[in-house]
Amino acid sequence: MRKRNRKKSNFKFIIFLFCITFLIIFSIYFGIYKKESKQDIITSKTSEISYNNTNIVTPQEVIPEDIKIKMTVIGDIMCHNTQYQDAYNSSSKKYDFEYVFDDIKNKLSKSDITVGNLETTFAGAKRGYSSYPTFNTPDALGTALKNVGIDVLSTANNHCMDTGYNGICSTIQKLDKLGISHTGTYQTKKDSEEILVKDVKGIKIAFLSYTYGTNGISVPKDKSFSVNLINKKKIKSDLEKAKNLNVDLISVSMHWGIEYRQTPTDEQENLANFLFENGADIILGSHPHVLEKMEKRTIKLEDGTTKDGFLIYSLGNFMSGQYYDYTKQSIILDLEFTKHGDGKVSIDSATYTPIYMYKSSSKSKKRYLVMDIEKAIENYKNGKRNITSSTYSILKSELKHIYSVVGDEILPNKKQK
Numbered sequence: 001m002r003k004r005n006r007k008k009s010n011f012k013f014i015i016f017l018f019c020i021t022f023l024i025i026f027s028i029y030f031g032i033y034k035k036e037s038k039q040d041i042i043t044s045k046t047s048e049i050s051y052n053n054t055n056i057v058t059p060q061e062v063i064p065e066d067i068k069i070k071m072t073v074i075g076d077i078m079c080h081n082t083q084y085q086d087a088y089n090s091s092s093k094k095y096d097f098e099y100v101f102d103d104i105k106n107k108l109s110k111s112d113i114t115v116g117n118l119e120t121t122f123a124g125a126k127r128g129y130s131s132y133p134t135f136n137t138p139d140a141l142g143t144a145l146k147n148v149g150i151d152v153l154s155t156a157n158n159h160c161m162d163t164g165y166n167g168i169c170s171t172i173q174k175l176d177k178l179g180i181s182h183t184g185t186y187q188t189k190k191d192s193e194e195i196l197v198k199d200v201k202g203i204k205i206a207f208l209s210y211t212y213g214t215n216g217i218s219v220p221k222d223k224s225f226s227v228n229l230i231n232k233k234k235i236k237s238d239l240e241k242a243k244n245l246n247v248d249l250i251s252v253s254m255h256w257g258i259e260y261r262q263t264p265t266d267e268q269e270n271l272a273n274f275l276f277e278n279g280a281d282i283i284l285g286s287h288p289h290v291l292e293k294m295e296k297r298t299i300k301l302e303d304g305t306t307k308d309g310f311l312i313y314s315l316g317n318f319m320s321g322q323y324y325d326y327t328k329q330s331i332i333l334d335l336e337f338t339k340h341g342d343g344k345v346s347i348d349s350a351t352y353t354p355i356y357m358y359k360s361s362s363k364s365k366k367r368y369l370v371m372d373i374e375k376a377i378e379n380y381k382n383g384k385r386n387i388t389s390s391t392y393s394i395l396k397s398e399l400k401h402i403y404s405v406v407g408d409e410i411l412p413n414k415k416q417k
Helices: 002-056 081-086 105-109 140-148 164-178 221-226 232-243 266-277 373-381 389-406
Strands: 067-077 113-118 152-154 181-183 196-200 203-211 249-255 282-286 294-300 306-312 317-319 329-339 345-359 368-372
Touching: 067 105, 067 203, 067 282, 105 140, 113 249, 113 282, 140 164, 152 203, 164 181, 164 221, 181 196, 181 203, 203 232, 232 249, 232 266, 249 266, 266 282, 266 294, 266 306, 294 345, 306 345, 317 329, 317 345, 317 368, 329 389, 345 373, 345 389, 368 373, 373 389
Parallel strands: 067 113, 067 317, 113 152, 152 181, 203 249, 249 282, 282 306
Antiparallel strands: 067 329, 196 203, 294 306, 329 345, 345 368
């Protein structure tokens, strides 16, 4: 009887263990399955949300904004003995040219980049300051040019060798010390092989400069690299080099033409065509010491597309002591460019301020002033008589002549011939 009861108890215990084991296994299995199912649902929802978000916030192509800049250009910067004598202070025994630019300095300093032609040398006081035919000017003129806002100077011209190769080097060293960029003359062969490029608010401009000669002063054979002479093979090579730098604009300063002639020669016109055909965008002429015409062109490229080109054959004298007809008049030229979102650059306008190299007869010092002609005429009309009636008449005549020679300003959206 006892054995039977014991067997019965054992059997119940085994069944109990079996049930417990089954419940544990079932609970574990159900828990895992539920977790996996929930994870599948979460994953599915996440994928769906990610897909929907992708559709909602698909990034659009970013189009670069247009970049606009203004380049200001001035003509020949010369310094005759009457000018540096006028700038000399006998008390301090120093030179100061700052006053010469008082009337127009804001027009230069407010531009994005200002360019000129330095037609003298800075060879130092020991060499002795001199005027025509070989120029050597006090360094103080360079300081004044920097302070008035000059950024780039073309140095290849017929007076660049006036104080020899050493004068070229000392001039370059002075400009480097002032922080004024320069092109056209060089201290070393390596320097001559480099292209001057200025990044102006995102528009890269390459600057080149060439001269027809050096007034019969020979460039040393072992220093032939020191002056860029007008040579089509050399110019074409430099233009190719500039294009390979992926610049936006190429500006070429050309010292050419015939002195005191107010119209370009056939050679100037042929060279201008050559420059445009080989990649130049802007051509800035100097040497005649008087103004010559400007024009905007549409240049057809090899691939059939077109681009804008600008040319002024001569900017005349910005600063000088010359007194021949029309050598006292000049312009401050403003060129406006736009680099569009597609990378193409347009020349939007070419406007100018007529100026006059005024010399007062009523002062013993500080007689010279680069004068804004239109402002002076307007002031005179309004009763601000800082000039005589005779000067007023001269300015009106000079103004009329400037517009007749240079031509109409090129304004935005105005079709060119």
